[in-house]
Amino acid sequence: MRGQKGRILPAIAVLLLVAFVGMKMTSRGWMSLDKLKDRVEAERPMPLVWPPALAAADEGFCHTVKLNLAQIDKAQEEGLAVDKSRRCISRTTMAEYEAEKARHAAARRANAARREEQAQIEKTVEQQISTGAITLQNLLQARAGLQTQIVTALLPNARTAIAPMPQPPAQWFVPMSYASGNLQLKAFVTPDPGGGRKLPLMVWLTGGDSNTLGDFWTEGAAANDQSAAAFRKAGMAMLFPALRGGNDNPGQREYFWGEVQDVAAAILQAAQLPYVDASRIYLGGHSTGATLALLTASAGLPVQGVFAFGPVDDISGYDWPVKWGQLPVEERRLRSPMYWLHGIKSPTWIIEGSKRPSNINSLDNLCAVRKSEHVHCVTVHGSDHFSVLQPMTRRIASQLVMGQPVQLQRDEKL
Numbered sequence: 001m002r003g004q005k006g007r008i009l010p011a012i013a014v015l016l017l018v019a020f021v022g023m024k025m026t027s028r029g030w031m032s033l034d035k036l037k038d039r040v041e042a043e044r045p046m047p048l049v050w051p052p053a054l055a056a057a058d059e060g061f062c063h064t065v066k067l068n069l070a071q072i073d074k075a076q077e078e079g080l081a082v083d084k085s086r087r088c089i090s091r092t093t094m095a096e097y098e099a100e101k102a103r104h105a106a107a108r109r110a111n112a113a114r115r116e117e118q119a120q121i122e123k124t125v126e127q128q129i130s131t132g133a134i135t136l137q138n139l140l141q142a143r144a145g146l147q148t149q150i151v152t153a154l155l156p157n158a159r160t161a162i163a164p165m166p167q168p169p170a171q172w173f174v175p176m177s178y179a180s181g182n183l184q185l186k187a188f189v190t191p192d193p194g195g196g197r198k199l200p201l202m203v204w205l206t207g208g209d210s211n212t213l214g215d216f217w218t219e220g221a222a223a224n225d226q227s228a229a230a231f232r233k234a235g236m237a238m239l240f241p242a243l244r245g246g247n248d249n250p251g252q253r254e255y256f257w258g259e260v261q262d263v264a265a266a267i268l269q270a271a272q273l274p275y276v277d278a279s280r281i282y283l284g285g286h287s288t289g290a291t292l293a294l295l296t297a298s299a300g301l302p303v304q305g306v307f308a309f310g311p312v313d314d315i316s317g318y319d320w321p322v323k324w325g326q327l328p329v330e331e332r333r334l335r336s337p338m339y340w341l342h343g344i345k346s347p348t349w350i351i352e353g354s355k356r357p358s359n360i361n362s363l364d365n366l367c368a369v370r371k372s373e374h375v376h377c378v379t380v381h382g383s384d385h386f387s388v389l390q391p392m393t394r395r396i397a398s399q400l401v402m403g404q405p406v407q408l409q410r411d412e413k414l
Contacts, residue, residue, distance in 0.1 A: 050074050055088065062088035138343030139260070140299035143334055148257040149327060158253070158321035165247045168217045172232065173240070178269035180262040183244055183251045187266050188213070190237035192275045199237040200280035200400060203267055203303075204228045205289030207310075211246030211253050224386040226286055234397035237276055241266035255322055256295055256315055256335040263296045267303065280304055282400065286389060287359075290350075291315065291337060294366075297348055298340035305406060306348040307396060310385045313338040313362040313369075341371035348375045349408055351392055353383035382414045 052064040052071050066087045067075065075082050081093050165175075165186060173188040193199065206216055207226060219229045232238050243262040244251030251258070263283070271278040282305045285293035290308035297306045314336040316324045324332055333339050352363040360379065367377040380388045391414050399406050 048074060052089070061090055062086055063091040063094040064089045136342050138298060138300045139295060139334065139340040140343075142340070143257075146331075146334070148254050149331060150254050150257060150322070151252065153323045153326040155321040155323065163212055163214075163247050165242065166213055166215060168215075172217055173238070176239070176266075176269065178241070178266045180244065180258070180265035183249070183262075185242060185244065185249045185251075185262060185266070186247065187239060187241040187270075188216075189239045189270060189273070190232065192273075198275055198277040199235065201237045201239060201270060201276045201282065202228070202231040202397075202400075203239045203241070203263070203270065203281065203283045204231070205263065205283075205285030205292050206240070207285070207287030207289050209246065210285070210289045210292055211243040211249075211259065213240055213242045213247060216240050220390075222387065222390050225390040226386070228284065228286075228389070228393055230390070230393040230397040231284075231400075234394075234401045236397065236401060237273075239266060239270045255320065256292060259292055260296050260299055263292060264299065264301050267301065280400075282307065284308070284393075286310060287385070288318070294337040294344075294348070294350070295335070295340065297346055298337060298343040300343055300345055303346050305400075306344070306346055307393075308348065308350050309389060309392070310352045310359045311337060311350065311362060311366070312359055313365040317362075338366055338369050341366065341369065341375050344372040344374050346374060347406065348372070349378055349406065350375065351378040351380060351388065351408070353385055353388035354379050354381045355384040355387075358385040358388075376408065377410060378408045378412055379410065380412045380414060387414075 048070040050071065052067055055062040055065055062083070067082060067089070072082050072087070075089060078097075080089050080097055082088065083090050083093075166188075168188060170191070172190070174191045176187045176189040178185055178187060190199070190201075204216075206213065217227060217229070219225055219227045228238070241263060242249050243253075243259045245253035253259075267281060267283070270276055271281060281303050283293050283296065283301070283303045284307035285291075286309045290311035293306055293308045294311050297303070312318065314332075316332055316336070318324075350363055350366055352358050352360050354360055363377055363379065366375075378392075380392060383391070392408075392412075396406060396408075
């Protein structure tokens, strides 16, 4: 008996130990499951409650209760700083935010009121124009009888050395002379293709020093191709005029004054070429060339279309060897496209890339002022002042050679 009792007691002890361990493991399992559940609940996205609940009135620092992750993300989207230690929006932050919202709202109301006032003025002016009570001058009419005073405002570095005329490949361009007033000037034009064909013509004004021609025919990289070669490659004739004072041309550079007459004279001369279709002449340019193209169009030049890539609205913004402040205000105004767009009689597209560097602010200003119904503004998203050229000239060239209406939207994407 004693032997059996001695064996039974250890067995009972083992059973009790097994039961105890089992209970502990079960307990630990329940605890692990509870922790896992808590973790899942914590990681589950919380529904966004916005605006967050407010903190108690006697809370001196926090404007809101403690924010969850979704509310923190929303606060950052709204531009609200979250205090890292307390995970709340402070009362100071909220006060500044509300004040800024009020300022923006007031500015929007003021802008809306100004736009409404401007719209009423525009409507009144339109009525007066239609009845003949007001007659608007184009640029050429406004300049009639005036002489530029540019020589009084030139800096010493405005008088540069003579640059010889370039020598482009003869199969692409040949010299052409043209008369602008009493000046005999030079240009380059596509040679006669033969066969009695008549080609549409693109007159292109280069950027930078638009009076002077350099290597205008070599294509650049896609990020900066100022050659406008898309028109030539599409089968159009092209004309590149050198203007007064440029290369070895006679005359004094007049910075958007006499150059308007030069461009018009070059176009009229090219229209006489037997292989140019005079009913399909277009004018285009880049940067300073675009500004000059707009001014030429504003003088009433009859062309089939104008394509101005990245012009400026007011020439005073050009960092050129000219002391603009020494010129009379009216003379500066007579050089700035924004005052003369109403005189444009041909379909005109002002085009610029939205990315810096660009003259996108000038485009917006030009679009906001009084302008002809023929003027269209095009912002090209994803491009800048230079990368906009190659893709857009290719698109325009393909439409022109096919005789299709130019299709460009207010907002374009490359």
